[in-house]
Amino acid sequence: MNLQGKNVLVTGGAGFIGSTLVRELLREKANVTVYDNFFSGDMENLEEIKDEIKIVSGNILDPELKNVLQANVIEYVFHLAAEPYIPYCYDRPKMFFEVNATGTLDVLLACKEGGIKKVVHYSSSEVYGTAQYVPMDEKHPTLPASTYAVSKLAADRLAFTMFHEQNVPVAILRQFNVYGPRETHPYIIPELITQLSNSNKLKLGNVKASRDFTYVDDAARGAIEIMKSKDTIGEVVNMGSGKDYTVQQLAEIIGELLGRKNLQIETEKTRFRPLDVQRLQCNYSKMKKLTGWSPKTDFMKGLEKTIQWYSENGKKWIWERKIGPEEKLWKPK
Known part of the structure; x- marks a missing residue:
């Protein structure tokens, strides 16, 4: 079609x-x-x-x-x-x-x-x-x-x-x-790019959780x-891509791309979810069979493109100016 x-x-x-x-x-x-x-x-x-x-x-x-x-x-x-x-x-x-x-x-x-x-x-x-x-x-x-x-x-x-x-x-x-570019919420990759653009110090939640990007x-x-x-x-x-990365691995990869060494990671209780999903890794064989699709962009190349967009757009994501006081992250009681 x-x-x-x-x-x-x-x-x-x-x-x-x-x-x-x-x-x-x-x-x-x-x-x-x-x-x-x-x-x-x-x-x-x-x-x-x-x-x-x-x-x-x-x-x-x-x-x-x-x-x-x-x-x-x-x-x-x-x-x-x-x-x-x-x-x-x-x-x-x-x-x-x-x-x-x-x-x-x-x-x-x-x-x-x-x-x-x-x-x-x-x-x-x-x-x-x-x-x-x-x-x-x-x-x-x-x-x-x-x-x-x-x-x-x-x-x-x-x-x-x-x-x-x-x-x-x-x-x-x-x-x-x-x-990628134009992220509208503080998901882990834009969050890491933002924090690591400022220093080698990170405030994170579950660094062992892994996702497929x-x-x-x-x-x-x-x-x-x-x-x-x-x-x-x-x-x-x-x-999906068929490969997953932990938050810890993502921090190290993005840190390297941004020239940050000796990362200092502080885990914050407020960033942990009540019930967390520990791992997601995609099998996209059905997608490939039905459509012929497979991912073309290398993960590192995609990160480089994302960082470049961030740098060229005032080092600010849309969510950084849109999230108001009422949108603060959930905190455990």
């Missing part, structure tokens, strides 16, 4: 992954509409391409979405809009569930009513919980360890049942961790390949 000239909507298109996906869709010569409430996402992420796309401010819980689909004659939908940052779910669990689960149901119902040809729903590797075996394939048990992960699993299963019960043509993408351009390209493939409808598909 070719997306050239097709009308595509991206919910959460002003976010970290979403804004990169929008750029990839423009390279495919698609007609792109971004639907975002700009709570996590930011117009800054779309600044240099804003004249090439249509931007609609809206909430996925708003019934207006179906009118947006109709007015823009949308044919394909990438659903990324979500409450994405795990530490916040401890303070607002209801909002996380409403947005991530109920919001997804609303999107899927709107897509059914609007006759959308295909939806790619963004799930998360967090639905698996800590790895019971590695690499983790789509048959791995789902044991979510946070309200965020529970809400994403609910949405994931809603997409699955809506395909079988309502004939909604949806593919479910279980995305492992992504990194895919460069954002590769991730966006993969999502498009899922959309293009007729074999992914009704399927759950993992996307």
Whole structure:
């Protein structure tokens, strides 16, 4: 399938992954509409391409979405809009569930009513919980360890049942961790870059936890390949690199890239999660079989690109200016 000239909507298109996906869709010569409430996402992420796309401010819980689909004659939908940052779910669990689960149901119902040809729903590797075996394939048990992960699993299963019960043509993408320019939340890689840009002293949580990282351009390209493939409808598909790194290893690698030696790491109790996921490592063989996709960007090269972007953009992430006092990280009672 070719997306050239097709009308595509991206919910959460002003976010970290979403804004990169929008750029990839423009390279495919698609007609792109971004639907975002700009709570996590930011117009800054779309600044240099804003004249090439249509931007609609809206909430996925708003019934207006179906009118947006109709007015823009949308044919394909990438659903990324979500409450994405795990530490916040401890303070607002209801909002996380409403947005991530109920919001997804609303999107899927709107897509059914609007006759959308295909939806790619963004799930998360967090639905698996800590790895019971590695690499983790789509048959791995789902044991979510946070309200965020529970809400994403609910949405994931809603997409699955809506395909079988309502004939909604949806593919479910279980995305492992992504990194790169335009990060919108203090995930571990941008957090390490920020701290190590200032000194060799780090304040961290669980340094033994490990994650599987895919460069954002590769991730966006993969999502498009899922959309293009007729074999992914009704399927759950993992996307990742197949290699994981501990927080300790990441600190040492990024420290070396930034010229920091003799790192001093202080672990803070406030940075530990009530239930932590110790390890995630992706088996993306199904993704490769169905779409031909595999990651192209070397991990070190991706880190270098990310650091370069950070340096060229005032050494400040969007989240550093957007997070207000009410967004402070959860702290154990």
